[in-house]
Amino acid sequence: MSYFTPGNLEIANEIISRYPVAKSALIQLLHLAQEQEGWVTDDAMRQIAELTDTTPAEVKGTGSFYEMFKFHPVGKYMVNVCTNLSCQLLGGEELLAHAEKTLGVKAGGTTADGMFTIEDVECIAACTEAPCLQINYRYRLRVSGDDFDDLIDDIRNGRAGDIPEHGTLGRVRQHIPAAAMAGVLPPEQAKERPVWLARNDEPAPAGTAEGEEE
Amino acid sequence: MSRYVPHAPGYVDNGGPKIVTSRFEHDDSFTLDRYEATDGYRGLRRALDRTPAQVHDEVREATVLGRGGAGFPAGVKWGFMPPGKFPYYLVVNGDESEPGTYKDRLLMERDPHQLIEGCLITCYALGLAQCFLYVRGEMALAQERLARALNDAYAKGYVGKNILGTDFSVDITLTWGAGAYIVGEETALIESLEGNRGMPRLKPPYFPAAIGLYGQPTIVNNVETLSNLPWLMMNGAEAYKQFGSEASPGTRMVAISGHVKRPGVYEIEQGITTFRDLFYGDDFCQGIREDNELKMFVPGGGSAPWFFPEQLDLPLESRAVGGEGSMLGSGAIIVMDETTDAVKAALRLVRFFARESCGKCTPCREGTTWEERVLQRILDGEGRPSDIDMLLDIADNISPGPYPVAADPNQGLEAVPFPPKQTTICPLGPSSVAPITSTIRRFRHEYEAKITKRDAIPVSAAPMSAALSTREVG
Numbered sequence: 001m002s003y004f005t006p007g008n009l010e011i012a013n014e015i016i017s018r019y020p021v022a023k024s025a026l027i028q029l030l031h032l033a034q035e036q037e038g039w040v041t042d043d044a045m046r047q048i049a050e051l052t053d054t055t056p057a058e059v060k061g062t063g064s065f066y067e068m069f070k071f072h073p074v075g076k077y078m079v080n081v082c083t084n085l086s087c088q089l090l091g092g093e094e095l096l097a098h099a100e101k102t103l104g105v106k107a108g109g110t111t112a113d114g115m116f117t118i119e120d121v122e123c124i125a126a127c128t129e130a131p132c133l134q135i136n137y138r139y140r141l142r143v144s145g146d147d148f149d150d151l152i153d154d155i156r157n158g159r160a161g162d163i164p165e166h167g168t169l170g171r172v173r174q175h176i177p178a179a180a181m182a183g184v185l186p187p188e189q190a191k192e193r194p195v196w197l198a199r200n201d202e203p204a205p206a207g208t209a210e211g212e213e214e
Numbered sequence: 215m216s217r218y219v220p221h222a223p224g225y226v227d228n229g230g231p232k233i234v235t236s237r238f239e240h241d242d243s244f245t246l247d248r249y250e251a252t253d254g255y256r257g258l259r260r261a262l263d264r265t266p267a268q269v270h271d272e273v274r275e276a277t278v279l280g281r282g283g284a285g286f287p288a289g290v291k292w293g294f295m296p297p298g299k300f301p302y303y304l305v306v307n308g309d310e311s312e313p314g315t316y317k318d319r320l321l322m323e324r325d326p327h328q329l330i331e332g333c334l335i336t337c338y339a340l341g342l343a344q345c346f347l348y349v350r351g352e353m354a355l356a357q358e359r360l361a362r363a364l365n366d367a368y369a370k371g372y373v374g375k376n377i378l379g380t381d382f383s384v385d386i387t388l389t390w391g392a393g394a395y396i397v398g399e400e401t402a403l404i405e406s407l408e409g410n411r412g413m414p415r416l417k418p419p420y421f422p423a424a425i426g427l428y429g430q431p432t433i434v435n436n437v438e439t440l441s442n443l444p445w446l447m448m449n450g451a452e453a454y455k456q457f458g459s460e461a462s463p464g465t466r467m468v469a470i471s472g473h474v475k476r477p478g479v480y481e482i483e484q485g486i487t488t489f490r491d492l493f494y495g496d497d498f499c500q501g502i503r504e505d506n507e508l509k510m511f512v513p514g515g516g517s518a519p520w521f522f523p524e525q526l527d528l529p530l531e532s533r534a535v536g537g538e539g540s541m542l543g544s545g546a547i548i549v550m551d552e553t554t555d556a557v558k559a560a561l562r563l564v565r566f567f568a569r570e571s572c573g574k575c576t577p578c579r580e581g582t583t584w585e586e587r588v589l590q591r592i593l594d595g596e597g598r599p600s601d602i603d604m605l606l607d608i609a610d611n612i613s614p615g616p617y618p619v620a621a622d623p624n625q626g627l628e629a630v631p632f633p634p635k636q637t638t639i640c641p642l643g644p645s646s647v648a649p650i651t652s653t654i655r656r657f658r659h660e661y662e663a664k665i666t667k668r669d670a671i672p673v674s675a676a677p678m679s680a681a682l683s684t685r686e687v688g
Contacts, residue, residue: 018387020344021428026409027392031351052409065411065572066392068351080352084313085516085562086471086548122395122566123516124352125316127471127546128224128478137354141223170357171626174364174388180374182344182383185429190301197341198384200265 003047008036011173012051018176020186022052030063033166039070067121075110075117077155079103079167080134083120086127095131096120098145102152115156117166138163216497218478222324224316224469226478228497231457232456233465235481237325244359246366249327255372257447259333262380269339273443276451279484281317282307282436283399283515283543285532292308292340294423301343303432304336305422306440307403308349308356311395313516313566314546317467317479318437322349322356325441326363330386332440334373336448337384340433344385346407349546351391360388395570399640400434401426402572413572414640438545440465459485462531468492472549473506474499485531489513489521492530493549506551510656514543516563518644519618519632520652539629556657557664560649561589567646577612578643584608585646590673597665602658605650612637613644617651627655 004012012032016025027117029051033044045059052059063069081090081099099118103111107120126132129141133148140151154160164171193201216228221241236321237252249255261269274289295302306329310318321329347364349357364386367373375383394412396402401415404427419425426432432566442464446454455463462484465562469479470492476499482492492498493508502508513521513530519540521528528534535542550559585608588601609617613634621629636644654661 018385021408023409024407027406028390031392033388050318050669054409058409062409063392065413066351066394068393083562084566085512085559086314088562089472089548089550089554122569123311123313123315125310125319125350126224127314127316127548130471131478134352137352139355169351169354169390170361171354172358172361172365174361176365176368176374176385178517180368182375182385183228184344184385184387185301187301187430193298193300194341194343196338196380197266199381200267 003041003043004032005036008032014175016051018174018184020184020190023054026052026054026059026062027066030066030069031169034069035169036167038076038165038167039073042160067203073114074166075111075115076165077116077160077163078134078136079116079118079138080121080124081107081118082122082124082126082130082132082134083131084123084127086123087130087132090130092131095133095143095145095148099133099148102145102149136163136166137169167201215341218492222320224234224406224479225320225324226476226480226498228480228482230480230482230497231465232481233445233457234321234325234328234438234467235456236445237319237328243324244325246363246370247510249325249415253448254327254444255331257444258331258338258372259378260447261338262378262382266339266341269335269447272446272451273339276440276454277461278442278446278454279462279464279466279532280436281438281442281466281545282629283312283517285542287381288435288439291421291423291435292433294421295340295433296424299431301430302340302342303430304333304340304342305400305403305407305432305434306345306347306437307398307400307434308347308353309391309398309403310316310350310353310437310544310547311398312544313563314469314471314512314548315515315544317468317545319350319356320355320479321437321441321467322353323359324355324646325494326360327367328441328444329360329437330363330367330373330564332443333386334377334384336433336435336440337444338382342384344387346387346389346427348389348397348407350465351393357388357390364388366438391449394572395566396572396600396640396642399642402640403434404432411572413574416639435444458483459529459531461485461533466530466545468530468545468547468548470499470547472511472547473503473551473554474549475503476500482530485534487531488527488529489547490526492547493526499549502549502551504551506553508549509552509554510550510652512546512548512558512563514541514564515539515546516548517641517648518543519620519648520656521620521660522622522656524623525620536632539618539631541618541632544561556653556660557589557593561593562587563649564589564646567642571642571646575638575640575643578646581608581612582643582646585650589650592661592664593666595666597661599665601665602654602661606654609647609650613647617647619651623655625655 397412
């Protein structure tokens with residue numbers, strides 16, 4: 001039984017084809033699994049291991065290093081409030097406390113209805129717009145307590161706008177048509193000197209130097 | 215006149231010269247149509263008209279300093295690859311996570327084609343087999359914009375097989391990170407790209423140019439560094455060196471956050487603009503909030519030793535800042551006014567390093583956590599008189615010897631120049647020392663004022679504070 005849906009399995013194989021070594025696709029496939037189900041299940045890791053020529057233990061070993069991968073169910077909406085220095089200076093910790101109060105759970109917790117998980121996160125690269133948060137990795141900037149409550153209210157009432165459910169990152173995927181691809185080879189099969197370098201190994205024919213100077 | 219640009223939140227156009235942010239004024243700057251209408255991919259065409267060696271020479275001649283943190287010249291780094299050991303790879307470091315830093319995110323979101331063109335120029339110059347564009351996992355919009363840009367660029371023949379009808383062919387693979395600060399360290403980034411835990415590799419070799427991805431020579435360059443190349447190819451090294459100072463030519467992007475009236479991401483000339491210009495200039499931050507006094511600032515990302523009002527007149531130039539005990543790093547400046555609690559601010563950055571330590575080297579894995587706990591108990595009013603010395607002792611175990619620090623004329627203390635020594639294989643652990651030594655030297659009285667409740671007591675009898683025993687450190 002395939003864990004991945006037929007559509008996602010196709011995507012998984014396409015992702016793998018873009019790397020010289022299948023294992024390099026491992027993190028990308030964990031993202032795909034998380035997109036499919038909202039978190040990373042054991043079945044997902046078993047199939048990722050098969051696809052990347054690794055073991056399930058290796059998949060978990062790599063995956064568990066990275067904070068974005070969840071190995072247990074989390075809320076449909078992941079609320080990441082930044083409390084690093086730039087945000088702390090302008091109320092990030094107060095915003096987190098407010099968020100915890102509004103949702104009734106502490107950082108790391110998930111609301112009883114499975115809608116929201118709150119996390120106290122490190123710098124999310126919007127420091128001049130502090131305090132800031134991400135909800136399923138979509139930014140909300142200069143967030144006040146009221147802004148936060150409005151955001152939660154909107155989502156609870158089906159007005160999530162640009163925010164997909166947890167697990168979905170970039171919604172545009174890279175796709176390279178086979179004919180356009182330069183060709184990805186394992187390193188041991190790519191030992192040739194690239195043609196455009198080799199061509200330039202010979203001394204330039206007389207006369208071309210002028211043309212190049214412009 | 216300087217102004218906010220509404221469709222690029224955070225970016226402020228300061229009216230100065232623009233190399234990498236020239237398209238930000240357009241709300242469709244990320245599209246191929248706009249890119250082509252504004253000299254897009256002309257730098258690549260210019261590069262393809264020359265030999266790869268000539269392109270490399272131009273980059274070397276321009277002295278394009280790395281914009282990721284270390285400030286190493288890209289042209290020199292490129293030269294470290296052993297000849298003939300093919301394949302060579304390019305890894306683009308878009309894992310921007312240093313506290314206070316964001317410029318790469320804006321460059322990826324606002325001008326993805328510029329970055330792609332920079333990658334192509336690099337691949338052509340060095341004969342690279344493939345390019346991996348590693349974008350931080352949390353940056354969903356940047357991922358979307360780059361994916362769209364790559365798809366469009368492939369369709370138009372700018373990327374892939376026989377680029378623009380020449381014999382130059384290369385694939386660019388878009389890769390997402392998954393939440394780990396340490397992956398910004400270049401050997402950790404390579405580990406992550408190989409499908410492993412993102413732990414830095416033992417040095418030497420010091421540069422993955424010797425042994426990198428799959429054991430092959432690999433160039434790791436920052437997003438902003440590569441985004442400079444299309445302009446450079448169009449305009450040449452001489453024009454590039456018209457901006458900035460002799461040692462630090464060109465421009466760079468800086469993010470100024472914290473207690474200023476107008477925080478923002480600005481493109482400034484390297485080596486000329488001073489911190490005072492940035493904090494108080496009308497075209498920049500326009501002063502400290504509520505006209506408060508400046509207490510201290512972080513000049514180059516969470517890893518940098520802190521500066522104080524005496525350092526305000528330094529130009530943003532690597533050597534000048536390094537000699538005065540800190541670094542420009544990733545171009546992140548965090549400003550703190552007189553209302554800031556120095557211990558609390560130091561704790562927040564130390565906590566960051568404790569959480570992000572990969573756990574490979576003992577001094578960092580254990581030390582950063584101890585630092586956090588000791589700082590936390592001082593802040594909680596549970597500190598012991600010996601704690602200040604203990605903090606410095608732990609710090610000395612991670613980074614031995616005098617740690618880089620700014621001069622303090624009031625105490626007659628001189629600066630200790632950057633960089634620090636380290637007992638670890640990457641700079642994360644030593645970075646955790648910066649907030650501690652910076653604040654203890656300058657604001658020891660603030661620490662002492664918080665250590666009032668206890669006399670010296672034997673360690674074994676000390677109760678752990680409630681906040682600490684329940685706190686998750688991981």
